[in-house]
Amino acid sequence: MxxxxxxxxxxxxxxxxxxxxxxxxxxxxxxxxxxxxxxxxxxxxxxxxxxxxxxxxxxxxxxxxxxxxxxxxxxxxxxxxPSGHYVFRAYFGRSAHPREEIVERLTELGAVVEWSSATLLAIDALDLDHAQQIADFLQMRAGLGQLMFETGKTS
Structure with a gap:
């Protein structure tokens, strides 16, 4: 290096x-x-x-x-x-939004998660239907101003 x-x-x-x-x-x-x-x-x-x-x-x-x-x-x-899995990334910024609650709900929805840092979370969805559930949840939380998110697909 x-x-x-x-x-x-x-x-x-x-x-x-x-x-x-x-x-x-x-x-x-x-x-x-x-x-x-x-x-x-x-x-x-x-x-x-x-x-x-x-x-x-x-x-x-x-x-x-x-x-x-x-x-x-x-x-x-x-x-x-390809595995058929989908990736999302949620960014929480500097706020004290309910990160633990959000992760808990994602886990309840069947998502697998990995923290990159205290502000960036990678999220795995098993397939297209599961990805839609995860996207709907993330969109709702983004609408509340609790996070920003993106998908890991470009097309």
Missing amino acids: TAAEKFSTHSGPAWREKANFVINAKLPEEGRFEQLWARQVSEDTFELCCIPFFLYDVALGDVVQTREAHGRRYVLDTVVQ
């Missing part, structure tokens, strides 16, 4: 018990990477065991292929087998 490189890490990956590897994903900003917990499937193929905090179009359970890039051996290249 050079002085200019910055890595976002996962301290509590959703599927920690399945993971046996950490791969890197290049983020759009210069020198930025996200380290992803994964389960090695083959020499250069991995199943993601965490919910991406900053990547788009990649989700928990996706099988991805890596390649050598940016001076590293295992850098995410492409999704080879």
